[in-house]
Amino acid sequence: LAKTTQPISMDSYEGQEVNITCSHNNIATNDYITWYQQFPSQGPRFIIQGYKTKVTNEVASLFIPADRKSSTLSLPRVSLSDTAVYYCLVGDTGGFKTIFGAGTRLFVKA
Amino acid sequence: DSGVTQTPKHLITATGQRVTLRCSPRSGDLSVYWYQQSLDQGLQFLIHYYNGEERAKGNILERFSAQQFPDLHSELNLSSLELGDSALYFCASSYGRAGGHRNEQFFGPGTRLTVL
Numbered sequence: 001l002a003k004t005t006q007p008i009s010m011d012s013y014e015g016q017e018v019n020i021t022c023s024h025n026n027i028a029t030n031d032y033i034t035w036y037q038q039f040p041s042q043g044p045r046f047i048i049q050g051y052k053t054k055v056t057n058e059v060a061s062l063f064i065p066a067d068r069k070s071s072t073l074s075l076p077r078v079s080l081s082d083t084a085v086y087y088c089l090v091g092d093t094g095g096f097k098t099i100f101g102a103g104t105r106l107f108v109k110a
Numbered sequence: 111d112s113g114v115t116q117t118p119k120h121l122i123t124a125t126g127q128r129v130t131l132r133c134s135p136r137s138g139d140l141s142v143y144w145y146q147q148s149l150d151q152g153l154q155f156l157i158h159y160y161n162g163e164e165r166a167k168g169n170i171l172e173r174f175s176a177q178q179f180p181d182l183h184s185e186l187n188l189s190s191l192e193l194g195d196s197a198l199y200f201c202a203s204s205y206g207r208a209g210g211h212r213n214e215q216f217f218g219p220g221t222r223l224t225v226l
Contacts, residue, residue, distance in 0.1 A: 034214060043112065043200045043217025044153065087153075091213070098143065098215070099168075100153040 004088045009105040018075045020104050022088030025069050033064060033071045036087045038103070044087060048073070075106075083108045113137065114218035116201050122224045128189040131221045135182055135203030141165075142184040143204075143215060144176055148197040159184055191225045198222050 005023040012018045024033070032051050036044035048055055050062040050071070061074040075082055085103040113136035123129055135142050144156040146169075155168035159178035170176075173191075178184045188195060199222075202215040 036215075038153075041198065041220070041222075043114075043202065043220055044215075045112075045217070046214035049214060098155055098158075100145075100155070102152045 003099075004090055004101050006086075006088055006101065006104045008102065009107065011107050011109065012078055013109050014079055015077050018078050018082070018106060018108075020073045020075075020086055020088075020106070021070055022073070023070045024088070024090045027068050027090050032091045033062065033068075034089045034091060035060070035062065035073045036089065036100075038085045038087065044100070047086075078106075078108045080108050080110060082106065112216040112218060114201060114203050114216050116199075116218035116221050118221060119219065120222050120224075122226065123191060124226055125191055125193060127191050127225075128187065129191065129223065131186040131188070131199055131201075131223075133184045133186070133201030133203075133218060135184070135201075136216055139203035139205050139216070140182065141204045141215075142178055142182070143202040144170075144184070144186050145200040145202065146197050147200060147220075148194075153200065156186070188223070193225050196223055196225045 032049055034049040035047045037047050038044040048057055048060045048062045050064050052064050055062045063072045085105050087100045087103040115134045117132045140161045142159045145153045147153050156170040157176050158166040162178050173189050176186045198220045200217050200220045202217045204213050204215045
């Protein structure tokens, strides 16, 4: 499984764009990159998934460079309710384990 | 609401006891995953079942066991409980196997286990 590295924590202010970068140097050819969001005492929630280039949905964008050794989750105009832990996962399509890692704790201030 | 249900929501028990946590996956999902999350810790992957068969084990203690039944619901059994087993236990389900395209996991609300 590809190991991921993310910043432990980040602070931001309401209305700002937040970019969280995840490193995954050993990503395999068939691996997808998936991001989850977790609020305290709740299960993680899927945010976005991508393979290469850029993916955008109604809540976030995911930027993946050509070498796929990193990815950046972009949250536009964050609000206080975006305060949560964000996990980057790199999937192993041939296997069955999922390793969440420590995640990035985002704190949005007013 | 993710469509994944877990019971009970809270469980308080004593050291040395045995408990069973139950998970019902989303309709149509074949994979069930169990995770443990201690206070302010990350999610620790315990075990994964796919269509009734065990597919992967993570950091699951020998005192813990799980199974997935023909109707695809799953149970996690925790025995000889210790204080350190107090945690949130999450179940997740997905249609296929972990990591695949569009194969995101849907998490239940969790069972909070307190061992006194």
